Amino acid sequence: MSLPPAPADIFAHLRARIVEALRALLPEVPEEAFARVTVEPPREAAHGDMATNAALVVGKAAKQAPPKLAAALAEKLTALPEVTEASPAGPGFVNIRLDEGFIRAQLGVILAAGETYGQGAPRPGRINVEYVSANPTGPMHVGHCRGAVVGDALAALLAKAGHEVCREYYINDAGAQVQALAYAAYWRYLQALGTTLTEDEYAQLIPGGLQYRGDYLVPVGEALARHHGDALAETGTAHGPGLAGPDRWFATVRETTVAMMMDMIRDDLAALGVQHDIFISEAAMVAEGKLDAAEAQLNAQGLIYRGVLEPPKGKTPDDWEPREQTLFRATQFGDEVDRALRKSDGSGTYFANDIANHLGKIERGFDALVHVWGADHGGYVKRMQAAVAALSDRRVSLDVVLAQIVHVVKDGAPVRMSKRAGTYVTLRDLIDEVGRDAVRFTMLTRKADAQMEFDLDLVVQQSRDNPVFYVQYAHARCRSVLRAAGEPADLAAAPLDALTDPAELALIRRMAGWPRVVEAAAAAREPHRVAFFLNDLAGDFHLLWNKGREDSSLRFIQEGDPEGTRARLALVAATAAVIRSGLGVMGVAPVEEMR
RNA sequence: GUCUCCGUAGCUCAGCCGGAUAGAGCACCAGAUUCCUAAUCUGGGGGCCGUGGGUUCGAAUCCCGCCGGGGACACCA
The missing domain is CATH 3.30.1360.70 (Arginyl tRNA synthetase N-terminal domain)
Known part of the structure; x- marks a missing residue:
């Protein structure tokens, strides 16, 4: 047999x-x-x-x-x-x-597949994963970082499981915040032209006050001055260059500012190793009439009406008054209340624009949508799912992964975060401090919806407490052995009968479970499981290594036993391959040696 | 008040579309420690899985109530 x-x-x-x-x-x-x-x-x-x-x-x-x-x-x-x-x-x-031989033979499969081990067979259906989608109003900070890493790893995980994946960034460039941003950039422009207005005087002149005071807008102001001279400003006022009517400058300033902010964000994302396939502009989408199209479709389905919502129970806002709005029957799809599509003044809500965006996704032919959002948007999930169900006739699913707050800790004390520029931790600061790979790995060592402490001291610590180190160390040990053995070729064909120790077989069994972990983690949309798997795998490997310290017959390189050595080297090479496969999903680069 | 996530060892957390005696790391205790890469290793103690009901052959896991904590709650994005 x-x-x-x-x-x-x-x-x-x-x-x-x-x-x-x-x-x-x-x-x-x-x-x-x-x-x-x-x-x-x-x-x-x-x-x-x-x-x-x-x-x-x-x-x-x-x-x-x-x-x-x-x-x-x-x-x-x-x-x-x-x-x-x-x-x-x-x-x-x-x-x-x-049969032990059957288990051992798994090594041949792993070595033949290399880093692609665990790759699932292609599945029908395309998945859209939207993540980051930070407002283009400034540099990325640590609050954005977790969602970026979780989204990126989740997209890679879904691809690993065999799905066709599109990674999307939705640019919120159409709302009041972007208007405030344009006014803030315009202030830097006036400064570049030499206005004698003070910051506070300017803040008094504009709607909503000066909201973005960070100096990251200085280069935007300078660029505007360079390209447009004083053409966008009111000249000859008591202050020198002064505030001109918005129709003279607003569209230009907004466009330039958003473009420069997006360049900055793209640079930040690149530093984190986060990729997107497509960037969708909210403003462009509205300009194309997608909002009207979405509203028309819902209207045709009888899901839209004019009405007045009840005030929220238990906590009525001070300025609440009954107002008639255009409403979407979200309650027909599991939401608690119907939701406003248009404000009382007739303009579209953010929700309406988001519905339009989702109609676009459905029209592009996706079968499943996944979003990574900050946990503060949790209250928004049901209405969005209702909208997607309505627009797709319940064919397309929407899963939302909520990423909880990250508290940055240094020397045992929390690092203060504040919106005021200069006092908050930017993504760049974090990467410069501990490195991209430590950031990415650590962000995945906890379930996305659990609060996390990011300990700046721990993640660079070289000890068992630090999973980044522990996993990298296992890979480095594998590589070290293979280097010492002269980088043997063709290990996939090595006879494996020498592998009989329980620790060796346990390691193989662990690795044989990797395809299953990929599939389950993808189905649950839980990339953190990959980090836990790698931690366990590294544990199995370190255990075997340590047994070799006691019992020299378990060391990988056996003088005078070429066949036994090849079997063990196959085990080591397979371990390295599976670690690389897992780190690949996490977007973390494996290291060759610990330095 | 409503919705939502959470409550598992002293600490930080896994496990949760039901499955057999609930796991890991740290901390603690006891031993070992001239080792292919040093940044240790082996063993041990430690749990009414918040609580009370229900469903089931079987519940940490599913349902309902309660207690405690985070977050969100017309027109903002």
């Missing part, structure tokens, strides 16, 4: 064998009954390599007692060459022990 060829995913392989066995045992049971069958490593290693709930899940449809069905299934599975033992257990589990 010879083993089957090593499969790309041993869990999927076993699941397929189990379902086949069930079909043979229960020909009258419909296929849907098998959908909930899972194969996973049992918590208790003594129970074997894998366990399946098949008999428990199918028992009802088969009208059989699970323990009895489990026994029959176990007998079938025992007949498989790759299974050395299958036994019914507990209320109806089947525990499975795999």
Whole structure:
């Protein structure tokens, strides 16, 4: 009896064998009954390599007692060459022990695939992942950073799982904030021309006051002065160059400023290694009439009406008064209240523009939409899901991943964040302080919706406490061994019988679970699972390494035993490949040595 | 008041579309430590999984109530 060829995913392989066995045992049971069958490593290693709930899940449809069905299934599975033992257990589990040669053969698969190990087969359906989408009103700060990293890693994870992914940045360049930005840039322009107005005097003259006082707008003002001279200003006033009517300068200033801010943001993103495939401008979209199109479509579906909303219960704003607005029937799609599309003055709400944006995505043919938002936008999720459901006739899904606040800590004390320029931590500051890879990895060591402390001291610390270091160190150790062995070629074909130690087999089993982790993490939209997997994998490897300190027969390079050495080097090379595969998803560069 | 996320070891957190005796790191205790890369290693103690009900053969996981914490709550973006 010879083993089957090593499969790309041993869990999927076993699941397929189990379902086949069930079909043979229960020909009258419909296929849907098998959908909930899972194969996973049992918590208790003594129970074997894998366990399946098949008999428990199918028992009802088969009208059989699970323990009895489990026994029959176990007998079938025992007949498989790759299974050395299958036994019914507990209320109806089947525990499975795999042939060690079958497990070892996974190394050949890993080495043949290299860093692409874990790559899922192409799946139907295109996914749009929107992330960052910071307002183009200034440099990126740490608050944006987590969403950027989570979004980027999630997009990579979905691609790894086999999805076709589009990475999108939505530029909020149409609202009041951008208007305030233009006025702030205009102030720097007047300064560049030599106005004698003071900052406070200027702030008095403009609507809403001077909101953006950071000096990052100085270059914008200078650029405007350089290209337009004093043509955008009122000349000959008591202050020299002064405030002119908006129609003379506003469109020009706004456009230049947004473009320069986006250049700055793109530079920040590049420093973080974050990529987007497409940038969508809110202003451009409105100009194209997308808002009207979206409203017309919803109107045609009978989902729009004029009405007055109740004040929010328990907390009525001081200036609340009943106003008639154009409303969207979000309640028909699971939201608590209907939501305003147009303000009482008839202009579109931000929500309306966002609906238009989503109509655009649906029209571009995506089957699933994913957003990464700050947790402060949590209250916005239901209405957006309602809108997407309405616009797509419930065909397109919208998942929102909420990224919680990051508290930066240094020397045990919180680093203060303030919107006033100069006192807040920019993304650049953070990258300069600890490096891009430490930032990215650390941002993924916690579930996105859990608050996180970013300890500037810890992330550069070289110790077990620091997962960035721990994982990188494992990779560096692998590389060090392979260098010492003279970078052997063709390890995928190495005979592997020498790998028999429990620690060696545990390492292989861990790596064999990587495709499964990719699939599950992608389905759950949880890129942090990759960081935890790598931490566990590094732990398995360090454990084996440390055993080699005690027991020299477990060291990787064995003088006088070329075949055993090649088997171990295959194990080491596979470990390095899987770590690189995982770091690739996280966007972290593996290191060759610790320096 | 409504919605939402959270509550797991002393600390920081995994596990959650139900599955067998609930995990990791740190901290603590006890040992080891002239090692392919040093930035340690091995072992141990430690838990009414916030709480009270419910569903189920089976609940940290699903449902409802309560307690405690974060966030969001017409027209802003």
